[in-house]
Amino acid sequence: MENFIQGILAVSKLTTSELSxxxxxxxxxxxxxxxxxxTLIYGFIFARKRRLRCEEIKK
Amino acid sequence: xxxxxxxxxxxxxxxxIFFIGFFPAIGHAxxxxxxxxxxxxxxGELLNDVPHEITVIIARHDSSSDMWVEVEVTGAETNxxxxxxxxxxxxxxxxxxxxxxxxxxxxxxGRYNAxxxxxxxxxxxxxxxxxxxxxxxxxxxxxxxYEVSDKQLVExxxxxxxxxxxxxxxxxxxxxxxxxxxxxTWKPGQIxxxxxxxxxxxxxxxxxxxxxxxxxxLGGATRVVTQELVALSQTGNYILNAxxxxxxxxxxxxxxxxxVLPAGTLKQYGEIDALTANKSEFEVGETISLSTTxxxxxxxxxxxxxxxxxxxSDGTLVDTLVGSSVSVGINEEAIMRETTxxxxxxxxxxxxxxxxxxxxxxxxxxxxxxxSPYNKFLITAISISVIIILIAIILLILILQLRKGKTLxxxxxxLPPQVPVVPPPSTFVSTSPQASTDASQQTPTxxxxxxxxxxPQADIKQNDVSESIASGEVEKVTQIPGExxxxxxxxxxNPEEDDLWTISL
Numbered sequence: 230m231e232n233f234i235q236g237i238l239a240v241s242k243l244t245t246s247e248l249s250x251x252x253x254x255x256x257x258x259x260x261x262x263x264x265x266x267x268t269l270i271y272g273f274i275f276a277r278k279r280r281l282r283c284e285e286i287k288k
Numbered sequence: 289x290x291x292x293x294x295x296x297x298x299x300x301x302x303x304x305i306f307f308i309g310f311f312p313a314i315g316h317a318x319x320x321x322x323x324x325x326x327x328x329x330x331x332g333e334l335l336n337d338v339p340h341e342i343t344v345i346i347a348r349h350d351s352s353s354d355m356w357v358e359v360e361v362t363g364a365e366t367n368x369x370x371x372x373x374x375x376x377x378x379x380x381x382x383x384x385x386x387x388x389x390x391x392x393x394x395x396x397x398g399r400y401n402a403x404x405x406x407x408x409x410x411x412x413x414x415x416x417x418x419x420x421x422x423x424x425x426x427x428x429x430x431x432x433x434y435e436v437s438d439k440q441l442v443e444x445x446x447x448x449x450x451x452x453x454x455x456x457x458x459x460x461x462x463x464x465x466x467x468x469x470x471x472x473t474w475k476p477g478q479i480x481x482x483x484x485x486x487x488x489x490x491x492x493x494x495x496x497x498x499x500x501x502x503x504x505x506l507g508g509a510t511r512v513v514t515q516e517l518v519a520l521s522q523t524g525n526y527i528l529n530a531x532x533x534x535x536x537x538x539x540x541x542x543x544x545x546x547x548v549l550p551a552g553t554l555k556q557y558g559e560i561d562a563l564t565a566n567k568s569e570f571e572v573g574e575t576i577s578l579s580t581t582x583x584x585x586x587x588x589x590x591x592x593x594x595x596x597x598x599x600x601s602d603g604t605l606v607d608t609l610v611g612s613s614v615s616v617g618i619n620e621e622a623i624m625r626e627t628t629x630x631x632x633x634x635x636x637x638x639x640x641x642x643x644x645x646x647x648x649x650x651x652x653x654x655x656x657x658x659x660s661p662y663n664k665f666l667i668t669a670i671s672i673s674v675i676i677i678l679i680a681i682i683l684l685i686l687i688l689q690l691r692k693g694k695t696l697x698x699x700x701x702x703l704p705p706q707v708p709v710v711p712p713p714s715t716f717v718s719t720s721p722q723a724s725t726d727a728s729q730q731t732p733t734x735x736x737x738x739x740x741x742x743x744p745q746a747d748i749k750q751n752d753v754s755e756s757i758a759s760g761e762v763e764k765v766t767q768i769p770g771e772x773x774x775x776x777x778x779x780x781x782n783p784e785e786d787d788l789w790t791i792s793l
Contacts, residue, residue: 237303252307261307268301272685279692 294686301682305675321349322357322408324428331508333437335471336392339370341509343387344430346406351382355408356566357427359386363402368392369432374566378581378623389506395436404430443470444505448512449542451528452589452615455549458646460517461591462530463615464542471507475499476540478533481517486525486545493518514591514615520548554588556645558616563596563640563652570658572633578609579625580652582642584616592616592644594624601635616644633660 238248251257325345334340348355355377361369371388386406407427448465460483468474476499483493495517505511520526525547532540561581570576582592594611609626616622630636635657642649 233302233306237306257307261304265301265304265308268297268304269682272682276685276689279689283692 298679298682302675302679305678322406322428323347323349324406324430326430327428328431329433331390331432331434333435333439333441333471334390334392334507335438335440336395336436338472339389339391339506340434340471341387341389341506342432343385343509346384346386346428348377348382348408351377351380353379354564357384358407358409359388360405360407361402362405363432364400365392365395366402368395368400369402369404372577374577376564376566376579378561387509390432390434392434392436397436397438399433399435402432404432406430437471440472441470442472442474444468444474446476446532446540449530449544451544451546453547453549453554454519454588455554456521456523456551457519458551459519460528460546460548461589461615462515462517462528463512464515464530465510465512466505467510468505468507473504473506475502475504476532476534477536479515480531480533482529483517483520484527484529486527492520492526512615514613516591523548523550555586556588556590556647557584557586558590558592558642558644558647558649559583559585560640560642560649560652563638563654565638565654565656568656570630570656572631572658572660573629574658575627575629576656576658577625577627578638578640578654579623580640580642581621581623582616582644582649583621584618584644586645587618588645589615589617589620590644592622592624592642594626594640594642596626596628596638596640598628598630599637599639601637606630606636630658633658 234248237243241248243251323346325347329342329344331340331342346357356374357377358374359371368390369388370391371386375384375386377384388404392400405427406429445467446464447467448463450463452461452463454460462481466474478499479497479502481493481495481497482491483495484490485492497515502515503511503513505513525545527543527545529543530541531538559582561583563578563580565579566577578596580594582594584590584592591613592615593613594609596609596611597605598607598609600606607628609628611624611626614622614624624642626640635655637653637655639651639653641651
């Protein structure tokens with residue numbers, strides 16, 4: 230956990246305080262949730278599309 | 289390149305999970321404009337192993353509600369700076385005096401600097417009672433500079449000596465202010481008090497208070513010292529003389545008239561606010577800071593001290609915290625704070641009251657929960673497990689996608705985008721140009737026989753296949769009519785495998 234936070238701080242060049250602010254920001258939470266959900270939905274749709282296409286090819 | 293993208297996506301997903309809030313909180317949002325005085329401070333020359341106190345005033349613009357402030361120290365040798373890691377502005381309080389200690393230890397002589405940040409956060413955020421709804425954290429910072437030296441400096445000032453009004457059989461209370469501008473801890477060696485009857489001039493009482501009974505004042509600190517003397521049993525006007533000794537020399541003398549009033553003349557009355565803690569839940573061994581405000585609503589300044597009794601959930605008295613005495617003037621408020629640590633988990637009730645003069649205030653109570661660190665570990669473990677499961681699902685999806693794409697790439701490479709299926713053998717048997725033309729004019733479904741047990745019909749046209757043959761993309765597609773049944777059997781046996789073998793790159 231500590232390493233993960235340190236990694237975010239190192240990559241983002243944020244200070245602990247700035248990261249803390251972002252962490253508690255409802256806007257950032259919304260974006261993060263949106264990104265995660267949309268990524269999962271995209272993953273499932275894409276996988277299903279590929280599967281259907283493959284089945285179609287095999288037939 | 290593709291693998292790089294996968295790692296990048298996984299990284300963003302991890303960060304997303306982090307910001308959604310699976311991870312424990314690492315800080316707090318805040319929302320108030322603040323100020324500090326002074327913002328730059330040079331503490332001068334300090335000694336190793338000698339504490340030096342520094343006080344700054346933190347002010348805030350919006351004093352409508354309670355507000356906690358976190359204190360963060362950055363810079364070189366931050367362990368030299370010792371102070372509360374947080375404090376609270378109570379509702380209506382716009383200024384707060386924050387004191388901390390600078391204690392160099394085994395430090396080489398030289399110049400040192402530190403930045404002390406005061407960062408506010410919302411109390412609801414701490415208690416998990418809601419969101420701050422604000423994204424900006426506006427704090428203030430103190431730029432502190434000091435020099436570690438081996439030169440002792442003894443400098444002090446005594447001022448504002450006063451005798452507080454008193455009654456018969458109530459102790460005489462004196463106050464004086466010590467301003468220690470040196471770099472060593474200081475207190476008088478001895479104070480000799482003499483009380484003289486103002487009418488007769490006779491010495492009524494003489495009392496000596498030795499240095500060990502007096503309060504020390506740290507270097508850099510300014511302290512109002514309150515001292516109780518004996519009580520007088522007769523009313524009247526008196527003169528109090530005080531001589532302060534240091535190294536057997538009188539360094540300060542003061543004389544003041546005062547009156548001892550009849551009993552009951554001065555009303556003593558004080559009230560306390562609710563007893564509040566800096567958090568509602570603590571871990572075992574964590575410092576619990578409890579505070580309340582005492583208001584002197586009487587007609588006489590009083591010396592007051594906070595007493596907090598700690599009870600466990602079964603009503604057993606666990607501890608009694610006794611605060612230091614502070615003098616509270618008429619209509620003045622004093623914030624009284626006590627800290628403790630509890631070694632066992634459970635629910636504890638804290639009952640606080642203030643002893644002042646010869647009276648006791650009403651009580652205030654609060655209940656806090658002390659938890660074992662195991663709970664935090666469990667929450668963290670569950671959080672991490674959820675994250676690992678999510679990551680595993682995402683990686684599984686990505687791996688499945690990659691595998692499917694890899695297996696099917698040869699077949700998809702030669703087929704038009706809309707024609708992904710290889711036609712059944714009956715289509716390839718026909719070699720007549722007329723038949724090809726007819727087939728091209730018909731839909732695949734119409735042109736092909738539909739024997740039971742044969743594979744489903746493909747929507748490829750003969751022209752496309754002929755072109756594939758002409759271009760050499762398709763091999764082994766010719767069939768002898770007599771062998772049709774064997775070909776059909778092969779297809780029936782494993783049509784998918786045949787599809788793949790029929791077409792080559």
